[in-house]
Amino acid sequence: MSKFDDCMADYKKQLTGIGVSFDEALLTKVAKGLGPSIYNKDSSTVAASDKSELERVKANFLIKKCGLTDDGSLDGAIADVVAQIGSSVRNKYRAVVYYLLVKKLGQEKVYV
16 A cells, blocks of 8 residues: 555544544545645644644635635634544544544535
């Protein structure tokens, strides 16, 4: 298997572990959209307890990539996704967090 396939297997395992049925094609597009950052141990995960990290997710992904406006709902969506993955999951994969945000906020059109 390639490194990308290994990463995808980890993402699928995490989503299955939290009881989420997922669209594999969309998950693949989200992961590919992250580029080489998925192969770096630090950048491949989201530090959910770090407020500045969550602000970067909001600013760089939700606002810049998805084109959403910060109307107060974005922080709630991020908090919901982090809670959905669960505090017991230490390594919250960035691709999984972004995938869940895309689904939650109805932004699948970004990856068409």
